[in-house]
């Protein structure tokens with residue numbers, strides 16, 4: 001592959017990364033922030049070209065970046081819906097009915113975990129404790145928390161997404 | 163005398179997220195006082211207060227600070243642990259949302275005490291809003307001379323940065339967190355060397371939990387003697403946040419002198435959910451042994467819970483009523499630990515997997531009479547045999563299932579769960 005066709009980060013992300021450089025004594029420490037930015041740019045997931053671009057920017061090997069991506073639950077290696085739903089099913093949420101909420105969501109969306117609905121709107125996963133057990137059962141829709149779900153309300157919330 | 167909240171005193175007060183509002187509410191007096199003292203005297207004051215870590219292990223904070231080597235040959239760091247991923251725990255979120263300047267003040271005092279010029283706040287990636295609130299508060303602190311080249315006119319230089327994680331429980335373990343901060347998979351390091359000597363970027367580093375650091379301004383402002391007067395005894399001092407979840411009417415974060423009882427917490431939470439009876443509770447997050455209801459009058463502090471075979475941990479109190487199936491509950495926790503094991507150490511990687519499988523088999527009605535002993539054997543193989551304490555954490559609920567609730571596990575094994583309704587998970591009528 002020629003130099004020119006190799007994947008690169010868009011200019012605004014490179015600038016944002018440069019702005020963070022003085023914060024850390026090593027370039028490697030910029031990897032998690034860079035991956036967060038790249039994932040936002042690549043529609044919520046990290047295709048191979050995103051991984052290659054981040055690796056190039058930080059002078060790391062793609063294998064090293066790939067290893068980090070696979071370790072963390074918030075980085076995705078497959079396409080996701082326009083909206084990502086994370087339903088907490090850990091014990092405190094389960095005690096208040098999280099499994100029933102998840103069942104309701106699954107049958108409403110007609111897809112399984114990690115699959116994208118036909119219209120590209122949603123994908124969902126069950127998730128570990130999100131640190132909001134007083135709101136149980138709860139879920140995260142993109143960056144926002146939704147509290148005190150019921151099997152009905154979870155469907156309503158999905159319907160109201162654009 | 164009624165207990166006045168200390169850590170939560172600013173909850174709901176308008177404007178306290180900014181320096182001006184926080185000062186109006188009495189803030190930044192602790193830092194001001196600390197900057198007028200020798201760093202070692204600050205460490206001594208925190209030592210004298212008896213403050214123990216609120217992140218899980220209960221290690222004395224002042225003692226930890228005193229391990230940081232003196233001298234300036236290497237930079238020193240404070241990494242504030244805001245990963246908060248222990249199931250049932252949500253107190254640090256409240257502290258960051260409601261009173262971010264209190265945390266900044268605590269971090270700044272710690273940095274002064276150990277001569278660290280850089281502080282990272284490592285916050286779990288899911289706390290997007292809280293990270294923004296912190297960023298904003300830090301910007302305001304820079305603008306008001308609390309952070310930067312000349313902290314409150316003292317000449318002390320301090321930079322503070324928020325660093326977002328990306329979803330991994332193990333990054334709450336302090337050396338997993340350092341690996342993650344440095345841009346790697348969050349796999350815990352071999353200790354020693356301890357972070358106080360070789361921590362972030364190979365330099366001496368203090369790691370403290372959010373709540374631990376939020377105690378510090380009050381200790382400086384009001385003195386170790388005042389602090390010690392709160393709590394059960396000299397080994398269990400100060401105010402404590404309890405996160406109550408599960409089968410109570412009003413789950414939430416409640417502040418008490420350390421050593422409140424389960425029964426007092428249930429009362430504070432408006433009683434048990436729908437008036438059911440208490441069957442069991444987890445006093446300190448998913449890693450703590452599950453205790454039966456007979457312990458409901460035990461003071462929830464470090465030592466009394468250890469004596470009862472459990473732990474205060476992160477003080478995440480998960481309440482389970484009479485309709486709860488403890489085997490199902492432990493299976494859910496086993497699934498969590500299996501998912502979160504980083505995979506480095508064989509006993510943990512295999513043990514967390516097998517424990518989930520054995521419980522799954524039991525819940526499928528295929529349990530064997532030897533399964534309780536099998537679970538204990540898995541526990542013996544996992545406990546104390548790994549680099550970090552995740553395996554020990556996984557053992558907490560597992561072992562307590564066999565030891566404290568033998569009849570629950572026997573019911574499943576003897577009659578294959580006959581009578582237990584398979585899908586309805588934990589409560590008789592789950593939702594309205």
Ligand SMILES: Cc1cc2nc3c(=O)[nH]c(=O)nc-3n(C[C@H](O)[C@H](O)[C@H](O)COP(=O)(O)O)c2cc1C
Pocket residue numbers: 214215216217218219220221223243244245246247248331332333334335336337369370371372374375550551552555
């Ligand atoms: C598996 C595991 C997960 C942990 N998660 C957290 C956490 O989310 N937050 C936290 O403050 N401490 C957590 N800890 C404890 C930290 O390793 C460390 O003891 C603590 O941050 C030290 O701060 P403290 O002394 O102020 O409590 C965890 C420990 C283990 C073994």
Ligand code: FES
Pocket residue numbers: 088089090091092093094128129130131132133134136138249250251
């Ligand atoms: S268990 Fe669901 S937020 Fe904690």
